[in-house]
Amino acid sequence: MIPAGELYLLKRSELRESHTLKVARKDGAYSALESILEEKRDPAEVTLVVKNSGLRGRGGAGFPTGLKWTFMPDPEKDTRRRYLAVNADESEPGTCKDRVLMRDDPHCLIEGCLIAAYAMRLEAVYIYVRGEYRLPYDRLQAAIDEARAANLIGDNILGKGFSCEIHMHKGAGAYICGEETGLMESLEGKRGHPRPKPPFPAGFGLWGQPTTVNNVESIFNVPFIINRGADWFRSMGTEASPGNFLCGISGHVRRPGVYEVPLGINAKTILDEYAGGVWKGRSLKAWIPGGSSTGLLPAELIDTPMDHDSIKGTGSMFGTGAMIILDETACTVRASKVIARFYDHESCGQCSQCREGTQWLSEIFSRIEDGHGTMQDIDNLERLSRNMAPGKTICALADAAAIPTLAVIKHFREELEAHVKQGCCPIKTRQESEVLA
Ligand SMILES: Cc1cc2nc3c(=O)[nH]c(=O)nc-3n(C[C@H](O)[C@H](O)[C@H](O)COP(=O)(O)O)c2cc1C
Ligand code: SF4
The missing domain is CATH 1.20.1440.230 (NADH-ubiquinone oxidoreductase 51kDa subunit, iron-sulphur binding domain)
Incomplete structure (x- = not known):
């Protein structure tokens, strides 16, 4: 087994009842939010920390998260209401990481939403959850209720003058509603038909208002970055793709699952050391690096580092980092x-x-x-x-x-x-x- 490095995304989920406010608070949940509110930090500076961390979106395209936040118009000049939509639709075949985060550590996602809202100076967050994700949905809703009761969501949070609402929405089984503009149409109560771009969501998003759309895992990283700093985040992963990511690995392996690994780790290491290798003593025939849309790669390329640039070098894409393994008997x-x-x-x-x-x-x-x-x-x-x-x-x-x-x-x-x-x-x-x- 290779040294796992520092785990942070899945660390809390090892605790019993990690989804409850009591356990999460004891483990440090909401401390990043509290410090921001206590120190009255400049929202632009909070955005800059996320930008400097180099965090790249975990929803598929790998777009830098902090940079995306800066696309929101200046609220002094554009007084429209503004929103964050969290993409928890997770329907790309092979991808199952956001499900684990919402189920086991919903308070970290809520804290990330609140920090994102503070940084982008917005007052409402919508979380769009895949309809089939019943337990993650229920856990997240219960966590929102608990957080609201503890004055962590709503008006004048912790008495510090910052207000933010978080609303949940359940999808109805359409993959296209994970596409960011299809998601917004669906949230508005319409058929999930993607919109032509431009205009982009930061200019014309939900109900025509400035909106940022981010994946669950992207937002989940934010409290850690605020607590420990951009340099800490950059100490993991590669220069162009920092941090850890959740690799869901499925198919013909001994131990399918969701594993936390640093970006840049060799795909063969994930297959052999984490997932226990190809099952039934068979050999590898083909593999998919980042969800079904990234396509099959031959076994010879399994020695590739799992980061955006290296996977791009094979002609494929990192996508959601969800590996699917096909053994020698597969067609x-x-x-x-x-x-x-x-x-x-x-x-x-x-x-x-x-x-x-x-x-x-x-x-x-x-x-x-x-x-x-x-x-x-x-x-x-x-x-x-x-x-x-x-x-x-x-x-x-x-x-x-x-x-x-x-x-x-x-x-x-x-x-x-x-x-x-x-x-x-x-x-x-x-x-x-x-x-x-
Ligand atoms: C057809 C289609 C389906 C998608 N499904 C998802 C999804 O389920 N979850 C997700 O986070 N992003 C999905 N995306 C990507 C989103 O459009 C968007 O890029 C992403 O949510 C942005 O978040 P990020 O910048 O944090 O990665 C999909 C894109 C397409 C084209
Ligand atoms: S918007 Fe166009 S490309 Fe996208 S799913 Fe619909 S038909 Fe396909």
């Missing part, structure tokens, strides 16, 4: 079919490239997997994907379907061609003949 065409079907199902249908493209990708992968595909189908998959992405549609869902398609063609073209040539799935056939032998 990459079947895996691609499952992924394509998901994006086809979740497309909102506004953009023709996405609406039609995702359906075609799903149909073609199914056809190839069933053994009825042609070589032309493989070329069509590539042509379609290039016409869908990048940046050709209102939101990045089309990219999320195109990127894995291009990745499987790049790294596993032989397996696609073998399906066409043999008129069946060669892997399934090999397994069946081994069973019969």
Whole structure:
């Protein structure tokens, strides 16, 4: 086992009843908020600490959190109401980290929301939670109620003149509502159709007011950064991607789970040392670094550091840092079919490239997997994907379907061609003949 380094994101969750205010307070919850209020710190200076920490958003794009906060207009000049929307929709296949944070340490998320609200000088936070996350939702709601009763949420918090409300909203099972503008539409009570950008949320967000959208894990990091400083945060991870992150690892591994690791840790180390290696003594065939939209990589690339720049160097993306492992018996065409079907199902249908493209990708992968595909189908998959992405549609869902398609063609073209040539799935056939032998 490699030295785990300092754990902070999951540390409190090791305590019994860590989700309650009593336990969390005893463990230091709300101390960062208290110090800010006590010292009457300048909100711009609080934002600067987050900016200097180099924290990058954990929702998928890796955009610097502190920098995003500075996009909010100056409240002296723009007197509209302003909001923070916390993205807890977590629906990208493979991703399950925010669920753990909300379930086991909801008060840390609340504290992060309040500090973000103070820094951006806003009075209301909306947390949009994936509908299926019943326990995390209930725990977070109970924590909000407890915090409100303790004068940590609401008017004149702790008697220090700062006021902030936090509201919860339950999603209804649509992946597209995790896209930040789809999320805002949904919060407004409308169908979760992403909005064309610009205008960006900081200028025209919820109900047309300035809004910042941040992922749960991004906000969760904030109290630690305020308490311990930007230099402490930068002492972990890499220069361009500081801090720890929560790696959810699933698929063909011995110990699937959510592990706290420093950014820049080798993907092979996460697989072998944390997740116990590929299950059943089998070897690795392929892996996904950051959720289904980041696509399959071949086993040879498992020695890659898990940080934004290194994963980008493989042609993929760090995404949400959610690794999915496929062992030697897996069929990459079947895996691609499952992924394509998901994006086809979740497309909102506004953009023709996405609406039609995702359906075609799903149909073609199914056809190839069933053994009825042609070589032309493989070329069509590539042509379609290039016409869908990048940046050709209102939101990045089309990219999320195109990127894995291009990745499987790049790294596993032989397996696609073998399906066409043999008129069946060669892997399934090999397994069946081994069973019969
Ligand atoms: C189709 C789609 C689905 C998304 N789903 C999520 C999600 O479930 N959770 C999330 O935090 N970000 C999701 N995102 C990214 C958000 O649009 C946004 O970038 C993110 O919430 C910003 O937070 P961050 O800067 O803290 O990472 C999604 C993006 C797309 C295009
Ligand atoms: S890219 Fe797809 S999901 Fe996104 S707005 Fe267009 S049709 Fe909807």
